[in-house]
Amino acid sequence: MGTEQSTCVATTCDRYPRLAKFHNTIPQFDMADKDQQILDLQQELERIKAQGNLQFDAYQTVLTRRYCSAAMSELFSQRSRIGIWRKLWLALAESERALGIDTITLEALEEMKAHLYVTDSDFEIARVEEKKRRHDVMAHVHAFGVVAPSAAGIIHYGATSCYVTDNAELIIMRDALDILLNRLAKVIWNLSNFAMKWKEEPTLAYTHLQPAQLFDLQAIEQVRKDLRFRGAQGTTGTHFQGDASKCDQLNELLCTKLGFPSCYDVSTQTYTRKVDLIIANAIAGLGATAQKICGDIRHLANWKEIEEPFEANQIGSSAMAYKRNPMRSERVYSLARELMSKPANFANTLSDQWAERTLDDSAIRRMDIPDMFLLSEAILLGLDNITDGLVVYPKRIQSRVQEELPFMVTESIIMKLVAKGASRQEAHEEIRVLSHQAGSVVKNEGKPNDLVSRIKNTEFFKPIWGDLDSMLDAKLYTGRSVDIVERYCGAGGPVELKLVPYMKSIIETSTAELSV
Structure with a gap:
């Protein structure tokens, strides 16, 4: 237990500074006490590892660690998700009581309201329970009941697991779509301003000076508008103690409480996985647009006509000091490639739902739905940063135009x-x-x-x-380009009108800052 053990402890403390305080308090003259301190240190290390707090010793997705906002990352966090489950359980209990189930007491509802936030100890209770029950929903039913004991017997009353899992997914996707729409509106605003500023600069017919199209905004707005609530139906989706009218009343109450216009017309235990595919297709279209934009910027950077923002101390290459790599555009291009592949997964999940449902949608959707939205936001944050600071080199553009102008005339x-x-x-x-x-x-x-x-x-x-x-005047060969840009992006044009609902967010949102 001599030098070798001390070296081991010192090395461990170097790796995990939070543990250094234990090492520093070990008396060098009392071996028995030192053994106890070492044991305490090892136990603390195991506890920290179990909690996953060693950010440099466990894999973390680059999307949440580097590329996305805190708002989007938190939305898809476990604390957010289980918190939404608790809100769903509360809304269900309140609505059931309003419809005559008097076994649900006011005291139970008050205790549920007081514990909507999921604490670390709640997660620990659920973790232990899930180990025994092998069921995550029931584990959190139990954990909620521990902190709201008056409600323990009525939490999840009349519900199936998909009441919380599916409805929570719809709530999260709704809120994530709202984040994306504001991000996308900011990018369109940037591109519109860019088009107006450079509308009279003749160039060699590259598409970068075309005004921003609104197709992606309209597609994502549409899926957001069409999103509905699954509802509270059970495995067959038909009963409320035999009173069919109360099924509809219950769903109406839940929609009002949770901010949805209505439920899907037909749902059984799950909402149709076609919904996920429809959303994925709209968002994948955004990925295609982003890749097209960034591909053009990368080519234009190579020709030295346009560059993405390049900071004074930025290094393009560790070997070739002169390089000015379009790393922002390259990142967006790469992320867009992954985003465009997502609809295939959702299509496969939909087609593999045998009869009413199978559970093989569970694991893949836990990955694909968060990834789809995190990828989308990372792309839009990248585009915001790029399009708000594009650098144009008019003399270089004019030089290249003059090289080709004789052929053009x-x-x-x-x-x-x-x-x-x-x-x-x-x-x-x-x-x-x-x-x-x-x-x-x-x-x-x-x-x-x-x-x-x-x-x-x-x-x-x-x-x-x-x-x-x-x-030999290049402006003779730009056709109606200036007029089209002014009509589309100028005052009172389609872009300005379409962005009216987003102007508050556009004005209040600063340009995204990117990690490498």
């Missing part, structure tokens, strides 16, 4: 020649030959595009020589 040259009496086919052939010659100079000799000088030195084009310089 060739159709207009042909039209002018025809208007002056030339053959359209002859004009096309002449311009084709000169264009290929100029292209060869650019590609094979590395010289500037000399198509304009070739045209000015070719007799066939003499009728339009006087017009040629005025035709």
Whole structure:
């Protein structure tokens, strides 16, 4: 028990600073007392490990640790989920009492109200009970009854497990959709402002200057609007002590208490898993949009036309100091890839629900539903950060436009020649030959595009020589782009009108800050 044990304890304390206080209090002269202190230290270590408080010694999802907001992470936490279960049990008991079940006392309801927050000790009680019962819902029924003893006999009265699990899932998804809608509105606002600021900058037909589309906002708004409550029905979904009218009254009371317009028209023990798939499809569409946006930004960054925000002390590469990697766009692109894969899981879960239901939906939904929303928020936080600080390099854009502009005006040259009496086919052939010659100079000799000088030195084009310089104005070839952006993103346009319900959140929300 000598030096070897002391070294072991010191090493353990280095790894877990919270335990250092135990080591520091071990008297060096009393071996028996030292043995007890070592035992206490080991027990404390086991206790901390059991609670999962060693953030560097247990796997944590990167979504909650680095990429998502505290609000979204907390919403999907166990404390939030079980707290919602307790609210559901309280709402059920209150509604049942209102409909005539007088065995539910006011004292029971008051005790339930006083213990809606789930404490650490409540979780410990449930953990011990679940070990015996192998049933998480019943374990938490027991834990709730311990702190609300007057209600212990009526908690979960007339309910099946899916009353709390499914309805809690619907409540959580509803609240998560509200978070996503506000995040998405902020990104659309950023893109709209960007489009208005740069609407007159001609560029080589890249889509980054197109106004933000509202398809994703509308799709997610629709699934949020269509979301309903499962209700309180049991395994068959038909009875309230034989009084069918009270079934409907009970569900109406629950919907009012829990903030839903109504229940789904038909549900048995579970709400249909089609709901999860519909939500997943809408959110996966957001992932596709995000990947498209960030893919374009990455290409534009490579061409040095546009960059995402790059901080003064940011390092792009540990080896190549000059690099300015678009790491924000790369992250969003990567997360979007995973998000787009989610509907396949929900489709498989739906199709594998035999008859009324099977339980093989349980484990996968515990992972997929939180992941879907956490991924979505991480993507939107990334897009908010990117789109609020995009850096545009007009001179570089103009330089690239000038490289290609001679080719872009060739159709207009042909039209002018025809208007002056030339053959359209002859004009096309002449311009084709000169264009290929100029292209060869650019590609094979590395010289500037000399198509304009070739045209000015070719007799066939003499009728339009006087017009040629005025035709080399890039703004002549942007069509109605400026008008479209102003009409869509400007005052009174569709974007402004659609974002009205979200303006308070947009104004109050600061631009997202990202961890690497």
